Amino acid sequence: MFTAKVKALLGTELPIIQAPMAGVQDANLAIAVSKAGGLGSIPCGMLGIEAIVSDIIKVKAATTEPYNLNFFCHQMPDYNQAQHDVWQNTLAKYFIELGISCENGPNSANRMPFNHDIADAIEAFKPEFISFHFGLPEQKLFDRIKSWGTKVVSSATTLEEALWLEAKGVDAIIAQGIEAGGHRGMFLTDDITTQVGSMALISQIVKKVDIPIIAAGGIADAQGVKASLLMGAGAVQIGTAYLLCDEANTSALHRLALKSEKASHTALTNLFSGKPARGIVNRIMNELGCMSALAPSFPHAAIEITQLRQYAEKQGLDGFSPLWSGQNTSGCLDISAKEMTKLLVSQLE
């Protein structure tokens, strides 16, 4: 029923994009999903250029099926020591408790926005599909990618963002409902009260834009996929359901949390990076409040908390870890990504 449209939209047989999930997956998950007929994604937002290229080579060696490269395109703010002084003060009790000292200073390799150096490195591969998060890169960069014949999509978290993206000329819009795990793609506002549930967001966007919609957020199973397509989405993007798959690098602590009752309470938090992202509520979110005005600007807020996290995780503690998860973990299964992909489309005729 949907095959020709999906082929035109994603280049794949199945209307499934595996959501790029920086920090919990590498090319292996993308390869497994692409081989299964979905669109596997490589989250490039936290990778250096060499790692991006090596992942592309890995995917192309494993399959001729299409894949998606995902990049961040936020404005990179200067590192602001005053912000970090305040933040380090706030976190000082945790450093004392763990008995470690806080390393100071910027970490420039962390979450670079898409730029011409990256474009130079990937141009030779003429990637078929690129998704952006946090809006779009500047016009020149956007035009450059489009000139390769690459399909370009980005996330909208409101109708306003969807209309903005359509006007910029994207090929499709990922409608990222409030249920989605990880970072909100929001880029026209910082106000999280603007964020809309999938049921409302898909319905609103479908009526107002002419390009295809990819539904994301809260979709965890075959019923959710079918319902999203029925509401007018051309495809869906699914992350959380893949988190327990064999090919994901989800840590043991993260897997435990996803399988526990704790997973029923996720929240948007800016504590881990400076931008709102959805994860399972843990100790630091409970103690500092999920959204803190004191957290340094994205991505620099990660500098201090990553130190706490790395030390704590070695003791088996997840209280400082970003336990990224969407609101619906009911589809998470310890199976291969291939089996998961097949399951997700099992209600489509």
Add this chain to the structure above:
Amino acid sequence: MFTAKVKALLGTELPIIQAPMAGVQDANLAIAVSKAGGLGSIPCGMLGIEAIVSDIIKVKAATTEPYNLNFFCHQMPDYNQAQHDVWQNTLAKYFIELGISCENGPNSANRMPFNHDIADAIEAFKPEFISFHFGLPEQKLFDRIKSWGTKVVSSATTLEEALWLEAKGVDAIIAQGIEAGGHRGMFLTDDITTQVGSMALISQIVKKVDIPIIAAGGIADAQGVKASLLMGAGAVQIGTAYLLCDEANTSALHRLALKSEKASHTALTNLFSGKPARGIVNRIMNELGCMSALAPSFPHAAIEITQLRQYAEKQGLDGFSPLWSGQNTSGCLDISAKEMTKLLVSQLE
């Protein structure tokens, strides 16, 4: 396909409950929906006993079809003058600006929880269907209603609340997704970060409870209805889409807001009643913040703001009005409730 199940669940032909919307509708809307084959609702939460009885008589004179009575069942806190001193201080600038003085003191008629006096008054009608908001009344009252043969349902905003309601013996659970307009039915927590989008909530609850689910929140059109049933709901409850209908009492200012671009930004706010409810963001929400720790306990927070609202509305200003709305106004139409009801089921075979 669904007729027998719906008949058993709602007593109606169509799997549609018109959401009870206190303040913007009376028996006329309920009658129109019930006559059209859905389940019309009378919002009794803000009515005195005489008005409740008179509405029931009105419905029964107009139709033999089933109808729903909706009651609040919150804990009624004492009026706390200290809370109101703080709140009146916060609002003082608005009273000065409008040139009115603030009337002090409790207003006991406002939003009474369900009680034995109400039960005495409605018992003779043996109502077929009652929905509660904010949990359930005490066991004795619950058992009393059940002894009439009445179907009793209540709203769950989380999986935890759904499991609680099922254990208490309700006949069905309204899964109220975060998209829904008006008051959140939440009763096991005050923490709005626990609130879940419809896509996730329906999916989670359907897998864990054995009684029927009524999906609510973000459903605005035939696609949304069909998608919700496909995800496993036995029926849907829809409010926002009925707000512009001929039979609704939605004020002219409220109707204007619903048709304007402002409707694309709704938020949960406790400013109007003391409990979180979703409405279109307006002046006071912008200026005081949507959620304020200073607002008195539900329902007493309404005392002061209602005075500002009533005066401002006469000047044509909606800055102090609760412009209740869900996140999806894309299905709102100036048509009769009968036409709306038929539209909503137009994709069901």
